[in-house]
Amino acid sequence: xxxxxxxxxxxxxxxxxxxxxxxxxxxxxxxxxxxxxxxxxxxxxxxxxxxxxxxxxxxxxxxxxxxxxxxxxxxxxxxxxxxxxxxxxxxxxxxxxxxxxxxxxxxxxxxxxxxxxxxxxxxxxxxxxxxxxxxxxxxxxxxxxxxxxxxxxxxxxxxxxxxxxxxxxxxxxxxxxxxxxxxxxxxxxxxxxxxxx
Numbered sequence: 537x538x539x540x541x542x543x544x545x546x547x548x549x550x551x552x553x554x555x556x557x558x559x560x561x562x563x564x565x566x567x568x569x570x571x572x573x574x575x576x577x578x579x580x581x582x583x584x585x586x587x588x589x590x591x592x593x594x595x596x597x598x599x600x601x602x603x604x605x606x607x608x609x610x611x612x613x614x615x616x617x618x619x620x621x622x623x624x625x626x627x628x629x630x631x632x633x634x635x636x637x638x639x640x641x642x643x644x645x646x647x648x649x650x651x652x653x654x655x656x657x658x659x660x661x662x663x664x665x666x667x668x669x670x671x672x673x674x675x676x677x678x679x680x681x682x683x684x685x686x687x688x689x690x691x692x693x694x695x696x697x698x699x700x701x702x703x704x705x706x707x708x709x710x711x712x713x714x715x716x717x718x719x720x721x722x723x724x725x726x727x728x729x730x731x732x733x
Contacts, residue, residue: 596715597672597727599707608666613650617643659688662730671732677714677724687723694719 620643624636654664662673662682674691676683683691697718698705705718714726 595729597729598715599709601670601672601729602709602727605664605666605670605672608669609654609664612665613647613654617647619643620646655688655692656685659683659685667727668732671730672727673730674725674727677720677726680728683723683725687725691719691723691725694722697722 617640620639621636623639627639628637658664658667658674660682661668662675667673674683674688675681676687695705695717698708708717709715709720714720716726720726
């Protein structure tokens with residue numbers, strides 16, 4: 537004589553969803569979010585998780601990666617504009633008296649368009665071109681989701697706070713447990729390491 541599942545003493549099977557239909561979440565239960573899964577990294581000697589970090593958060597991006605990504609993004613946005621400006625200077629009859637020409641104006645339009653494109657990519661995917669090249673991503677601290685364009689824009693504007701007190705906010709990730717700038721703290725964002733694709 538078999539008594540069935542010892543964890544279910546009443547012998548009834550747990551209700552299952554209908555075949556072909558997803559299981560419904562009970563009302564009142566908030567959806568669960570998690571950070572993207574990363575391969576386990578060996579922790580440095582004596583390393584402890586940062587206080588207040590959500591469970592399962594991947595490795596935070598160190599300061600050098602963040603600086604490298606910002607330098608790449610700046611080069612991508614401003615490099616062509618300055619290159620086109622030099623073309624204007626080289627073709628001017630009197631370089632000392634040359635005014636901004638057509639090439640430089642095209643460069644300005646390019647820089648503005650590329651800056652907005654980078655901001656859109658950072659909000660929607662967490663990565664600008666520089667961040668993607670170096671394997672880091674901007675995420676919400678609370679749930680690991682991407683920020684969206686609005687919060688990414690607010691964060692860019694909040695970088696003014698990083699520059700005001702002698703640019704100390706840009707260096708803050710060097711000793712901050714969550715490796716955040718002042719702008720990250722205001723917007724509740726973190727920069728994490730992700731696999732390069």
